[in-house]
Amino acid sequence: MRVVCVRHGEAVSPDDATDAHRWLTDAGRAAVRELGARLLAAGHVASVIYTSPLVRAVQTAELLAAATGFAGAVGARPALALGTASQVVDMVDSNLMTDTVMLVGHEPSIRAFAAHFSGEARLGAFAPATAVIAEWDAETHQGRFVARLDPGLG
Numbered sequence: 001m002r003v004v005c006v007r008h009g010e011a012v013s014p015d016d017a018t019d020a021h022r023w024l025t026d027a028g029r030a031a032v033r034e035l036g037a038r039l040l041a042a043g044h045v046a047s048v049i050y051t052s053p054l055v056r057a058v059q060t061a062e063l064l065a066a067a068t069g070f071a072g073a074v075g076a077r078p079a080l081a082l083g084t085a086s087q088v089v090d091m092v093d094s095n096l097m098t099d100t101v102m103l104v105g106h107e108p109s110i111r112a113f114a115a116h117f118s119g120e121a122r123l124g125a126f127a128p129a130t131a132v133i134a135e136w137d138a139e140t141h142q143g144r145f146v147a148r149l150d151p152g153l154g
Contacts, residue, residue: 005114036067046102
């Protein structure tokens with residue numbers, strides 16, 4: 001299966017809201033819509049979308065769903081905010097009959113999850129609205145890096 005790990009878009013400052021309630025800026029929304037268009041053009045359309053329950057991640061997931069034509073429900077999962085790699089692997093592995101699972105979360109954990117699923121230890125920091133695509137074998141727990149989409153690199 002394919003796993004797409006996405007960092008949420010740019011959010012308002014922590015001075016403007018509590019961490020759980022920070023929302024996307026206009027620039028953040030635009031960058032997420034652009035990322036969605038790039039994912040769609042490359043054929044990386046999710047069959048399942050899971051997101052951290054924090055506002056900025058939920059907004060990112062919903063914008064990506066709209067941009068890629070995803071018609072299902074976006075599932076909020078606390079493991080994507082404060083969970084461990086094993087919790088997230090179990091969540092992904094529970095979708096054996098799924099083509100593509102999209103995970104929306106936060107730096108640095110989303111980078112760690114992407115490193116695990118892609119087999120790439122040194123992915124570097126994720127700017128807001130960055131995605132890493134990996135091929136994941138749920139039976140062997142082996143991953144392979146496919147692509148990285150950074151904002152503004154069209």
